[in-house]
Amino acid sequence: MEALVQPGMVSDMPSDTRTDTTDLQVAEKDYFVQRDGVRFAGVHLIVDLWGATRLDDPDHIDAVLREGALAAGATILHGHFHHFSPNGGVSGVLVLAESHVSIHTWPERDYAAIDIFMCGECNPYKAIPALKKGFQPDRVQLAEHKRGMVG
Amino acid sequence: MEALVQPGMVSDMPSDTRTDTTDLQVAEKDYFVQRDGVRFAGVHLIVDLWGATRLDDPDHIDAVLREGALAAGATILHGHFHHFSPNGGVSGVLVLAESHVSIHTWPERDYAAIDIFMCGECNPYKAIPALKKGFQPDRVQLAEHKRGMVG
Numbered sequence: 001m002e003a004l005v006q007p008g009m010v011s012d013m014p015s016d017t018r019t020d021t022t023d024l025q026v027a028e029k030d031y032f033v034q035r036d037g038v039r040f041a042g043v044h045l046i047v048d049l050w051g052a053t054r055l056d057d058p059d060h061i062d063a064v065l066r067e068g069a070l071a072a073g074a075t076i077l078h079g080h081f082h083h084f085s086p087n088g089g090v091s092g093v094l095v096l097a098e099s100h101v102s103i104h105t106w107p108e109r110d111y112a113a114i115d116i117f118m119c120g121e122c123n124p125y126k127a128i129p130a131l132k133k134g135f136q137p138d139r140v141q142l143a144e145h146k147r148g149m150v151g
Numbered sequence: 152m153e154a155l156v157q158p159g160m161v162s163d164m165p166s167d168t169r170t171d172t173t174d175l176q177v178a179e180k181d182y183f184v185q186r187d188g189v190r191f192a193g194v195h196l197i198v199d200l201w202g203a204t205r206l207d208d209p210d211h212i213d214a215v216l217r218e219g220a221l222a223a224g225a226t227i228l229h230g231h232f233h234h235f236s237p238n239g240g241v242s243g244v245l246v247l248a249e250s251h252v253s254i255h256t257w258p259e260r261d262y263a264a265i266d267i268f269m270c271g272e273c274n275p276y277k278a279i280p281a282l283k284k285g286f287q288p289d290r291v292q293l294a295e296h297k298r299g300m301v302g
Contacts, residue, residue: 106192
């Protein structure tokens with residue numbers, strides 16, 4: 001699994017055997033990334049929005065999350081959003097070639113819990129502006145986990 | 152939004168208006184929970200499995216996650232699992248009435264990153280035995296976030 005890593009690259013170089021596949025881009029992004037002398041599976045951003053708007057609109061939420069995922073460089077494979085009654089909350093997820101984005105909203109509290117988990121060369125932080133624009137939160141609370149980190 | 156909370160209850164009592172709905176069980180579980188003098192949206196368990204098996208089998212992974220979700224008391228609304236080539240990794244998610252369960256696997260490293268996010272009366276820790284039985288990991292690394300916590 002070891003491979004040369006060029007400056008600025010965060011994912012493994014494809015091995016010779018992998019260059020045979022027609023699905024090369026996905027294959028490259030599937031492997032552990034290396035940065036700052038450690039290796040890990042992916043970056044998982046935990047995003048909590050407070051004082052946010054339009055949290056009861058599944059179509060809007062779907063569009064905002066897709067915009068954020070694409071801005072982060074991700075490839076969207078599947079999306080599903082569920083609208084709860086009677087409070088209007090939405091639970092939804094985008095399954096990505098590079099992991100997932102999920103959201104759960106509590107419109108009665110103007111609160112949303114979002115996860116952006118991305119491996120490979122994606123940068124989950126680049127999804128944040130779309131979330132801010134789409135939901136206009138008063139406050140954004142962030143935490144980062146590097147998942148599967150090994151020294 | 153304030154309501155009486157009886158001992159042992161973790162979700163809000165339904166308000167009078169909410170008792171009109173036929174979807175009461177979901178409605179009850181959608182609201183912030185109260186425990187230890189704080190209120191929060193839900194418990195988010197971050198679960199990393201190392202030395203795990205059968206991480207390249209989407210049907211098995213689907214079944215294990217469903218078993219875990221049900222053991223935790225959750226209601227499954229939707230499931231989607233994607234099988235990557237050529238490394239055999241799986242990305243998948245269950246959307247629940249009480250948030251979500253997600254998984255991403257790196258079979259070449261015997262590693263899986265799992266999230267169990269559950270609001271309401273569900274107990275995400277009760278999903279862990281199904282994960283241990285299904286994937287036989289050498290090591291399970293856990294972290295808990297209370298999402299949306301307010302004092």
